[in-house]
Amino acid sequence: MRRWGVFILLMTFSDLGVAGKCQLPVSLNGLTLLIRVNGMYSPNNVLADMVLEYVFEKKSYQVTILNTKQSRSGIYQYRQLTPMLARFSVLEGSKAKLTVYSNTFVCETDTIGYTIFSQKKNEGVSDIRQNTGVFIIQK
Amino acid sequence: MMNICIKTVLLIFLSQIPVCFSYAEFKTDCSVPQSLNTKMILFSVDEEYSLYSPEVIGLIEFHFKEKSFINNVIQSQYVFPGNYDYQVIDKDLAIISIKEVVGNLVSKYQILLVCISDIQGYFIYSLEHGERMPNVHRDTGLYILR
Known part of the structure; x- marks a missing residue:
């Protein structure tokens, strides 16, 4: 109910519904997504300049760091908040060493845009950090 | 479920x-502000130039009132007034929708805030219409509430 309330509010809010005139996917199922992590290295951005490839199924995904060929898998939720704003949130790895994070997307066109990565846990340990990147949606 | x-x-x-x-x-345990009235936010733009991120100008300070603000580009000391709407979408997620008018020039843009603590987080700046080309672009960076 609260989600519908937010949705109606966003759609009626001036300009927000048509901002940028781009459209994020309604679902990630069957899509491949590339994320290029911001190139400025810092303790908050340990994957600086790396390219991550996400391959999505209905509820699960596999992510590969293309630079190192390391892969991990997890389950995710995806929420399209407005046509141009969406968030996918994941539980990645095994139960004992769970990594928990989300990516918040704002599109530039229907296939590219910017993302904010927000991590809560890394391999079971609290590790709160953020960074940014660009994403490309492939079919 | x-x-x-x-x-x-x-x-x-x-x-x-x-x-x-x-x-x-x-979700992280942080919260974005419920209102920006009387708040000051410092935006530090990521220094990566690209076609879609042509304005890598460093530090910008916004002083908010109830519906208006003053935007101070610290390096150049340029000051722009404007009006804004603020929408909290989720506990850790908010959007500022802004309209700046300088003479005949109108800039319309949005700033998405995702917090990491109650006083800082990252933002995505989305210009919809500006006085300079390209008219539609995005920037990212860090914001700090002061």
Whole structure:
């Protein structure tokens, strides 16, 4: 109910519904997504300049760091908040060493845009950090 | 929730991923402000130039009142007034929608805030219409509440 309330509010809010005139996917199922992590290295951005490839199924995904060929898998939720704003949130790895994070997307066109990565846990340990990147949606 | 549990039973045996999860598990414990009235926010723009990020100008300070603000580009000392709307979308997520008018020039843009603590986080700046080309672009960076 609260989600519908937010949705109606966003759609009626001036300009927000048509901002940028781009459209994020309604679902990630069957899509491949590339994320290029911001190139400025810092303790908050340990994957600086790396390219991550996400391959999505209905509820699960596999992510590969293309630079190192390391892969991990997890389950995710995806929420399209407005046509141009969406968030996918994941539980990645095994139960004992769970990594928990989300990516918040704002599109530039229907296939590219910017993302904010927000991590809560890394391999079971609290590790709160953020960074940014660009994403490309492939079919 | 039940549907997610059933669908992920197989995954437990394969990868020991938890059976059930709620959206709350993904969220950090921070909150974006409920209102920007009287707040000051410092935006530090990521220094990566690109076609879609042509204005890598460093530090910008916004002083907010109830519906208006003053935007001070610290390096150049340029000051722009404007009006804004502020919408909290989720506990850790908000959008500022801004209209600046300088003479005949109108800039319209939005700033998405995702907090990491109650006083800082990252933002995505989305210009919809500006006085300079390209008229539509995005920037990212860090914001600090002061």
